[in-house]
Amino acid sequence: MPARGDHDTRRADVAEAVWRVLANHGFDGLTLRAVATEMGASTGLLTHYFATKRDLVRYAHEIAAERTDARPLRQADEPGLAALRVALVNVLPLTPEAAAMSRVWVSFWDAALGDDILSEAQRTRYENWRGRLQACVEAAQARRELTRETPAADVAVEAAAFAHGLVVQALFDPVRLPADRQLGLLENFLSGLTNRR
Amino acid sequence: MPARGDHDTRRADVAEAVWRVLANHGFDGLTLRAVATEMGASTGLLTHYFATKRDLVRYAHEIAAERTDARPLRQADEPGLAALRVALVNVLPLTPEAAAMSRVWVSFWDAALGDDILSEAQRTRYENWRGRLQACVEAAQARRELTRETPAADVAVEAAAFAHGLVVQALFDPVRLPADRQLGLLENFLSGLTNRR
DNA sequence: CTCCGTACCAAACGTTTGTTATGTACCCTA
DNA sequence: TAGGGTACATAACAAACGTTTGGTACGGAG
Numbered sequence: 001m002p003a004r005g006d007h008d009t010r011r012a013d014v015a016e017a018v019w020r021v022l023a024n025h026g027f028d029g030l031t032l033r034a035v036a037t038e039m040g041a042s043t044g045l046l047t048h049y050f051a052t053k054r055d056l057v058r059y060a061h062e063i064a065a066e067r068t069d070a071r072p073l074r075q076a077d078e079p080g081l082a083a084l085r086v087a088l089v090n091v092l093p094l095t096p097e098a099a100a101m102s103r104v105w106v107s108f109w110d111a112a113l114g115d116d117i118l119s120e121a122q123r124t125r126y127e128n129w130r131g132r133l134q135a136c137v138e139a140a141q142a143r144r145e146l147t148r149e150t151p152a153a154d155v156a157v158e159a160a161a162f163a164h165g166l167v168v169q170a171l172f173d174p175v176r177l178p179a180d181r182q183l184g185l186l187e188n189f190l191s192g193l194t195n196r197r
Numbered sequence: 198m199p200a201r202g203d204h205d206t207r208r209a210d211v212a213e214a215v216w217r218v219l220a221n222h223g224f225d226g227l228t229l230r231a232v233a234t235e236m237g238a239s240t241g242l243l244t245h246y247f248a249t250k251r252d253l254v255r256y257a258h259e260i261a262a263e264r265t266d267a268r269p270l271r272q273a274d275e276p277g278l279a280a281l282r283v284a285l286v287n288v289l290p291l292t293p294e295a296a297a298m299s300r301v302w303v304s305f306w307d308a309a310l311g312d313d314i315l316s317e318a319q320r321t322r323y324e325n326w327r328g329r330l331q332a333c334v335e336a337a338q339a340r341r342e343l344t345r346e347t348p349a350a351d352v353a354v355e356a357a358a359f360a361h362g363l364v365v366q367a368l369f370d371p372v373r374l375p376a377d378r379q380l381g382l383l384e385n386f387l388s389g390l391t392n393r394r
Numbered sequence: 395c396t397c398c399g400t401a402c403c404a405a406a407c408g409t410t411t412g413t414t415a416t417g418t419a420c421c422c423t424a
Numbered sequence: 425t426a427g428g429g430t431a432c433a434t435a436a437c438a439a440a441c442g443t444t445t446g447g448t449a450c451g452g453a454g
Contacts, residue, residue: 010401026311027224032442042403043442049401053442103310109365110307113300114223123369150385157374157382158389161362168306168361169354172320177354185355188347192355192389207431229412239433240412246431250412 011049013039015063018056023100027107030057054115061108061118065125068101080140081190087133088163088186093170094179102167130156146193155193162189208246210236212260215253220297224304227254251312258305258315262322265298277337278387284333285360285383290367291376299364327353343390352390359386 017039021030032043032053039045050056073090076083093099112118134156140146146155166185170177177185214236218227229240229250236242247253270287273280290296309315331353337343343352363382367374374382 007400027307028311031440033440044403044405044444045401047443051443106303106310107307110224110304113303113368114225119369126366126369127373154382154385157363157366158359158386161366161382162355162359163362164365165358165360165362166354169323169358171310172316172323176324185351185358188351188393189355189389192386192393195392196385196389228410230410241433241435242431244413248413 007049010045011059012063014046014049014056015060016067018060019064019067019104022060022104022107026103027111032056057111058115058117058121061112061121064104064108065121068105071101080136080143081145081194084133084136084140084159085186085190087136088159089183091163091167092179092182092186093167093174094182099171099174102171106168106171126160130160133159147196150196159189159193162186204246207242208256209260211243211246211253212257213264215257216261216264216301219257219301219304223300224308229253254308255312255314255318258309258318261301261305262318265302268298277333277340278342278391281330281333281337281356282383282387284330285356286380288360288364289376289379289383290364290371291379296368296371299368303365303368323357327357330356344393347393356386356390359383 014035017035018030021034021038025034032046035056036043036046046056050059074086076086091102093102108118108122112122130153134152137146137152137155137159141148141152163186166177166182170182211232214232215227218231218235222231229243232253233240233243243253247256271283273283288299290299305315305319309319327350331349334343334349334352334356338345338349360383363374363379367379
């Protein structure tokens with residue numbers, strides 16, 4: 001029997017179990033019983049904290065976001081282009097753990113396409129991320145590392161697109177896209193930005 | 198009762214029904230009964246042609262690939278960079294129909310992460326696509342539209358990444374990423390390639 | 395010490411799932 | 425025109441699903 005904790009801690013425990021099930025068995029394998037087994041509890045515990053499965057999934061989505069944002073990130077030693085590079089490096093599946101995280105997010109993409117609230121959350125999340133990337137781009141422009149020819153907002157979308165597109169390809173072909181290759185491609189992409197007239 | 202057709206035609210009918218269910222209800226709503234209802238038939242018909250649901254989904258994946266490749270594509274009037282542009286335009290969710298197709302493919306991404314055969318099929322599909330993109334890049338290099346500084350294979354991965362990453366963002370935020378914005382971003386990306394030293 | 399609400403387990407609920415079994419109409423061949 | 429295989433529909437199947445119910449243990453308030 002698991003130790004008793006306070007309400008929020010318990011919900012977080014559940015969300016983390018959801019995360020693990022998602023990473024190991026995909027969205028198809030995400031059942032209340034699988035989550036309960038994963039945390040060594042009963043389905044009664046789950047329904048005690050979440051009225052419906054959809055509520056559980058939505059909360060798990062929030063927790064996944066927090067967990068993703070709170071993970072140990074590489075820090076940029078300089079603002080501007082260096083910071084943009086680091087921000088993109090942080091989303092690439094360079095390690096097995098990072099790959100598992102990426103897989104979870106792809107699952108959430110699919111789930112979000114069928115759930116309005118999840119979809120909206122995903123949209124907001126993208127918006128925030130692009131905002132952070134845009135700040136890096138603006139700093140890079142101020143430092144004359146990038147020209148102001150292309151609007152910073154556009155560069156941010158482009159960078160986000162490149163990174164996530166690379167994530168998907170790397171998930172399906174890790175042999176052809178190992179960590180060093182991903183990093184090399186990122187450098188290519190960044191140099192494409194710096195030489196833009 | 199639907200008209201009787203030959204074996205292969207029938208299987209294709211089923212696969213198309215799978216496609217429609219997938220586009221309308223996502224992978225979560227993909228059940229044998231939903232597919233049967235969609236094509237006005239019974240589950241008995243489905244099991245007559247497919248031993249298991251997994252077989253059905255895998256076949257639907259094949260058909261989805263064929264259908265995607267066979268759709269009316271814009272044709273490039275010139276090889277090289279223009280052909281690359283067209284190839285990327287063809288995967289962007291610029292119309293509602295194209296957006297539905299993209300949603301189906303995101304669903305297949307998730308499904309593939311939990312099915313080895315689907316995963317391999319997805320990998321092969323990516324490889325073929327990158328090959329076609331690479332051919333465009335090589336032609337562009339031959340025409341001196343692009344330098345040979347970056348290997349064509351790398352540019353192909355990069356272009357595929359940009360396109361699919363943009364697809365995902367556009368699916369979640371169609372307001373912020375309407376067709377013309379997507380096309381503008383594509384031009385930015387391409388000009389980043391052309392000015393690369 | 396008693397009482398009560400929270401926290402949970404164990405079991406069962408009705409529904410939906412993929413799959414299988416049975417029945418029937420049709421086409422082809424002889 | 426008789427017979428047999430193909431092509432389905434219908435209905436049943438066990439398993440798994442999300443959800444509900446009933447009960448037990450436990451901590452804190454009085």
